Amino acid sequence: RRIAAIVPAAGMGTRLGGALPKAYVSLGGRPLLSWAVEGLRNSGVVDSIIVLGAPDRLQQAREIVGSDVLVLAGGVERSDSVKAGLDAVGDVDYVLVHDAARALTPPSMIRRIADALFSGADAVIPVLPVVDTIKTVDSDGCVTGTPVRATLRAVQTPQGFRAELLRAAHDAAIQSGADVTDDAMLVEKVGATVRTVDGHSHAFKVTTPLDLTLAEALVASQPT
Numbered sequence: 040r041r042i043a044a045i046v047p048a049a050g051m052g053t054r055l056g057g058a059l060p061k062a063y064v065s066l067g068g069r070p071l072l073s074w075a076v077e078g079l080r081n082s083g084v085v086d087s088i089i090v091l092g093a094p095d096r097l098q099q100a101r102e103i104v105g106s107d108v109l110v111l112a113g114g115v116e117r118s119d120s121v122k123a124g125l126d127a128v129g130d131v132d133y134v135l136v137h138d139a140a141r142a143l144t145p146p147s148m149i150r151r152i153a154d155a156l157f158s159g160a161d162a163v164i165p166v167l168p169v170v171d172t173i174k175t176v177d178s179d180g181c182v183t184g185t186p187v188r189a190t191l192r193a194v195q196t197p198q199g200f201r202a203e204l205l206r207a208a209h210d211a212a213i214q215s216g217a218d219v220t221d222d223a224m225l226v227e228k229v230g231a232t233v234r235t236v237d238g239h240s241h242a243f244k245v246t247t248p249l250d251l252t253l254a255e256a257l258v259a260s261q262p263t
């Protein structure tokens with residue numbers, strides 16, 4: 040029952056708009072990447088961690104995460120970074136894929152993912168109910184539909200998989216031109232069942248400056 044965590048951290052952070060790539064941006068005095076890796080460590084269920092960093096900042100990433108974490112270069116898209124991690128992960132039973140940008144993910148939520156895998160799930164993702172009404176729109180911005188909100192979930196990370204299944208799913212994902220926004224969608228495409236467990240409000244992805252403001256407030260209000 041070995042679990043490896045793959046941490047994609049090679050994005051530019053365009054929407055955050057900072058001077059640094061997002062994983063290297065400071066939250067309460069240390070980089071987002073440091074928080075994310077600490078959460079994985081504190082879960083107590085992760086045997087090894089691989090970080091995919093910005094190719095021109097690998098040494099910096101190594102200093103942030105410490106010598107027990109393997110740091111490799113990420114790719115152009117998030118799915119390329121995950122693939123690079125999968126290629127390096129070695130002989131493990133399960134893989135957790137966890138965004139560096141979800142810095143404040145509680146260790147207890149990470150354990151929920153591991154527990155579901157240990158109970159036999161092939162794939163498991165943390166989700167929350169959607170609070171807004173969601174519309175689909177066409178290229179002119181005109182509404183084409185309104186999915187029933189009660190059937191929708193917002194998806195977080197870490198997402199957990201049997202390692203073999205995630206490998207097969209990434210291998211099957213030939214350049215379709217589709218925007219691969221998470222790993223579960225690749226696993227869905229190969230026909231596997233993806234289970235859900237409760238996510239956590241603190242596992243939000245730091246994406247915009249407002250998210251960073253919220254994260255700073257959380258860190259200030261509950262010193263960890």
Ligand code: CTP
Nearest residue numbers: 047048049050051052053054115116120139140
């Ligand atoms: N990521 C990655 N490799 C990429 C793109 C993204 O490893 N080529 C990582 C990011 O570092 C982040 C996670 O995937 O931890 C989720 O991506 P996102 O929130 O989109 O981060 P960025 O791509 O950095 O942000 P933006 O899209 O605003 O540029």
Ligand code: MG
Nearest residue numbers: 050051052117
């Ligand atoms: Mg991105």
